Amino acid sequence: MSTPTVRFINVTRTISAALIALLSSGVSVSALTVYTSVDEENAKHILDAFTGETGVKVDMVFLSSGPALSRIEAEAGNPQADVWFGAPSENHVLAHERDLTQAYTPEGAAALPEAFKSADGFWHAIYTNPLAVGVRTDLLNERGAPLPASWEDLKDPAYKGLIQMPSPQSSGTGYAFVLTMREILGEDSAIDYLKALNPNVQTYTQSGTAPSGALGLGETPVAIQFSPGFLKLKDEGYPVDVVFPSEGGGYEVAAMSILKGASNLDDAKKLADWITSKQGQEALTTAKTYFLPVRSDVSAGEGVPSLDSIELISYDPAFASENRERLVDRWAEEVLGQ
CATH class of the missing domain: 3.40.190.10 (Periplasmic binding protein-like II)
Structure with a gap:
């Protein structure tokens, strides 16, 4: 009976060593969990593009704006998601007022008009209609x-x-x-x-x-x-x-927030960086979401004026x-x- 026990311990040590190596390498061992209030089809297009360009795996849960906010609030003591993606910006303002989100200034924030981001970094627009x-x-x-x-x-x-x-x-x-x-x-x-x-x-x-x-x-x-x-x-x-x-x-302005207590904070920040970047905003057009990008240097497609030319x-x-x-x-x- 001792031999199987020794083998079990050795396997466990091998797995532990591999896990430690994986963690030290900076690679995420769990998927980024995203509650999305963007319609399911377009959310999948956008988040698949994010995964394709960054390698970050995403678990997506679709929830319309009201149910999403209620669920995030109910889970505040034990957060089950890292990011709230989509829903009008006023919902993200409310989430911040209820202490459900955390501040982060993504790399692309400077390119967004003031109306498309919170001054203190608690939410950032992802598209406008x-x-x-x-x-x-x-x-x-x-x-x-x-x-x-x-x-x-x-x-x-x-x-x-x-x-x-x-x-x-x-x-x-x-x-x-x-x-x-x-x-x-x-x-x-x-x-x-x-x-x-x-x-x-x-x-x-x-x-x-x-x-x-x-x-x-x-x-x-x-x-x-x-x-x-x-x-x-x-x-x-x-x-x-x-x-x-x-x-x-x-x-209307759809926004994203990083949730307070996010267990996959690094990848949540990567999503914020990507969706506010020129590359991320161009994915809205490539994926044919028909959403208008929030960066003035990105077009929604042929024949559509840039954001800075629309009053x-x-x-x-x-x-x-x-x-x-x-x-x-x-x-x-x-x-x-x-």
């Missing part, structure tokens, strides 16, 4: 309507019944459009603008991405929403132009949250009820 107008040029030509260049242009009677946009009552995208016009025009003038636009709206959709679907099917020649759906149609060969209105547009309209997230019910009610009463 500006509001845009998608146009089926073939359908507009049939109707003899011009190509719009601005939000103001959309009031033209030539577009009567030709526009689809999300309803602010059910869609955050629709509400972002209301906030955008409020920032550009002031609140009362924004409501007047939306009243003037209303006769041109064919449908207020329940979903924020439904207008691009209708555009692709030819059910509408003009649509308003965040840009990825339009960029995808254009890339797939549809006769679609993507218009970023001259007055500017609101935008972005920001608004205070706290105001947006506190005034949502009031502004949506006002839109329903004064625009729909006119």
